[in-house]
Each structure stands twice: as structure tokens, then as C-alpha cells.
Amino acid sequence: MSSRVDEPANLLIIISDEHRKDAMGCAGHQLVKTPNLDALAARGTLFSNAYTPSPMCVPTRASIACGEYVHKTGYWDSATPYEGKIRSWMHHLTDQGVDVTSIGKLHFRSNADDNGFTDELLPMHVVGGVGWAIGLLRKNRPQYDSAAELAEDVGVGSSTYTDYDLEITQTAEEWLNADARKEKPWAAFVSLVSPHYPLTCPKEYFDMYDPAEMDLPIGYGTRARPDHSELRNIAEFFDYDRYFDAQKMREAKAAYYGLTSFMDNCVGRVLQALQDSGQAENTVIIYVSDHGDMMGDQGFWTKQVMYEQSAGIPMIAAGPGIPAGRCVKTGTSLVDLAATAVDVTGVAHDAQSRALPGLSLREVANAADDLDRTILSEYHDGGSTTGTFMVRWQNWKYVYYVDHDPQLFNLSVDPDELHNLAIEGVNDPAIRAALTEGQRRLRDICDPEAVNAKCFADQERRIAELGGEEACINAYVFNHTPTPNEQTKMREGSPL
Secondary structure (H helix, E strand, O other): OOOOOOOOOEEEEEEEEOOOOOOOHHHOOOOOOOHHHHHHHHOEEEEOOEEOOOOOHHHHHHHHHHOOOHHHHOOOOOOOOOOOOOOOHHHHHHHOOOEEEEEEEOOOOOOOOOOOOOEEEEEEOOHHHOOOHHHHOOOOOOOOHHHHHHHHOOEEOOOHHHHHHHHHHHHHHHHHOOHHHHOOOEEEEEEEEEEOOOOEEOHHHHOOOOHHHOOOOOOOOOOOOOOOHHHHHHHHHOOHHHHOOHHHHHHHHHHHHHHHHHHHHHHHHHHHHHHHOOOHHHEEEEEEEOOOOOOOHHHOOOOOOOOHHHHEEOEEEEOOOOOOOEEEOOOEEOOHHHHHHHHHHOOOOOHHHHOOOOOOHHHHHHOOOOOOOOEEEEEOOOOOOOOEEEEEEOOEEEEEEOOOOOEEEEOOOOOOOOOOHHHHOOOOHHHHHHHHHHHHHHHHHOOHHHHHHHHHHHHHHHHHHOOOHHHHHHOOOOOOOOOHHHHHHHHHOOOO
């Protein structure tokens, strides 16, 4: 591949949903079979310290669009989706003559909004233009009765999500091979939903993994409620763990890994279509996920927390200007996708795009590792009672909870994050210095108390807009967003 970083190219972003960063062969996993992602990493660059701006779908996807942190966008939660009011990188590219097409899940408000795309094919948006309203009720949290579904859905078979992914994949193949792709520059955002639950996996992929060979989650055997006050709040609301015994955990892991291999096959089909279209040599490919999945580690399932399995993401880049076979340790984030889109397609920056916090991944891939770069993630959504802010730099992870004790982890010696040095290491001058440095880095980006107050005020207004707390409880109750076909049936009053 060319090593130049200033040549305009097409851009193909492939994003999955809920793919944890360690669940790839190229990340060193001994069981998970991801041959297509492994091949992509071998001919490109793997970013080993990549993170989501928020471990929840809707706020993260708004951050991806805007190239900005959640506290700057104001798209705080799963009931405040992106609606096109902040100019997206998609707007930026289309305004300068680049066709930008989405295929699959977006999780914005509606395709009736101008989200910046030239076309939205098979878009999945939030339900009813509202989303998951129960998550707004953070001061007076109701019981979340849908948590049992996660364990109930574990097993063999197709689901509406795997069916949807196959439709997305076929549509992407056809789109890439259309003659129109060769007529002008393009960018594509191909968005799959696997391995997001339901943990119902097609048989040929489930059979790739023997539940008896699955390791039990980190911390299992000494399982107890989290010893952190705010993490207990999250665990009590999203009470998934109570529905899993050891056998069900092993079956869930086999299904999750099977769905990961299913997703990898979809990615491989899209990449083969790009190759068959003759455009691979002029296309930068980015593979990411919107966040990870705890899969029972530390007693948590799905996301919402700042542990590596939830806040960390896989990130791979390949194509013209991307070094082959490199592993970059510089911290990166999904907010970097906006800067990457501008850089790769060669359009001109404007004042707004230059002010964004992201860096081009193509430039990061060609630079020396910068372990001192600060990465931010934050959470203000369902189950939480306060704002959570995570900063990463060097080997440190500092997690700040407004009005609760912080956490500090040294990931070089404690990759499983079992030892909160904010408690265990307070007598060590180096630990005290890291705590001070973590807070300094956070406050250089934002005032967490002010952000928290603004968020709660905005959410109170949103609750009122939706008709009050009872309306939020009864609006739309689901454990995962229905597919476009399911949402159509809901609008028509047909049974799902």
C-alpha cells in the first residue's frame, strides 16, 4: 500500500454493534474466529487503545456524526437522538461534492431529518423518533423489567437482527458494485447490528464454539455486588446477572462469539464486493464498533460502564496511506472518524471541523505512538444516578463519578481492572500523583459538575416534552431496538 497520507480516496466505514475489543483473532483471542478482520488488520493498522465516547448506542452515534464529545453535543442518552441540527461530517462531505451513503443501523431520530447523507438505505432509527425513554428517569428510577430477556434469548436460530444484517450485507454488495460508484468520490457508512444481543445465533456459527470450552467471566466465583456505590446503582437497574448460572454464561459466550464470527463473515462479503468492484486500491477502510459488551465480567452484561470490555472498542484501518501490519498504541476514539473522513476524502476543512477534538486515523497510523494523548468517555443514560467520566492516558484509566468516589486503574499491571488504586493505593505518592493528573486532564476538557447539572436539566425538559414520567415508563418498552421491519409493524398495529 502507498504510504502517502495526502492522497484523496473513497472511504468505507464498517461499524458493528457491541463488539468488545478483545474478541478478535488479531487482538490475540485464542477462541474467536474472525478471519476477515484478521486479514484486514494484517494489511492495515490495528489501534489497540480505541474507545467509545459513551458506552451506549444512541449518544455514541450522535458523537460519531458530530465528531464531538457527548457533553458538547447534548445528545446525552437513548431518548435524545441525533436529528441533524448540529452539522455532521456527512453534511461536510456532501456539501463539497462527495456522495455519502448509509446502509443499516444509524440510531438517529428519523430519516425524515437531514442527517447529512446522500442516501439512507435500510436505516434503523430510534423507535417512534423517541427511543428508550425510561432511561431518562435517573432521579426516580423505575424497575427495568426487560432485563430477563437477555438470558432467555440465548440459543440457536436466526433472529430479526441476523436477518437484518444479511439484508444490509447484500445491499452493501450491490451498492459497491453499482456503476455510479465509479463516477464520483464516495463515502459509505455500513452499519451492522451483530454481535448485539439477542444472543440467538445461526446454528453454523454457534456450532463453531463449544460452551464447555468457554471460560467463565472475570470475577465469577467471587461474585458479589460491585463495591462501588454508583456501579451498584447500574447493576441494580440492569439486573441481567441474576438470570445467568454458570451453564447459561457459557452458552451466552458461545452465542456471542458465534455472532461475532457471523458478523465477521458479513464484513468479509462487503470487503470482497469492494475488491470485485475494482475500487479497493482507492478506498480507505475503517472497521470499528460503537462500544463493547461486558459478557458477565465483573458481574455486568452489555455496556453502560467504563471497564475495558464495555468502553473499549476494536478499531482497524487499511487502504492507501495506511501502514500494513502496524499496531498503534496511541489512544483513539470514535470522535476521530469525522477528522478521518475529511482527511481521507480530501475535502477542505472549515472553522467548525478544525475545532473538533478528533484526529485523522490515517495521520495517527503514520505517526509515532503518543501514549500521552487523553481520551474521554462519558455516560449519562439509563440506570445511572450521576454523570460518569473516564479519561485514559499512558497506562492509566481514571473514572470520575460526580458525588461518588473515583476509580483508578493501572492497565499495564492490572488489565482486568480488579484493583481500584483510588482506594488501594492512596498511600503511594505515584498513585496520588496519577489521581491528581487524571482529574486535571478531565477538567482540562470539561467541568464534570457543570456538565452533570446541565444534563439533568436537559433531561428534565425532555421528560416534560414526552408527557412526564409515566409517559416515559409506558412509551416504548424494549431491550433492543426493533429492526426497520419490526418498527413498520408497530406503526401498523400488527403483531411482531
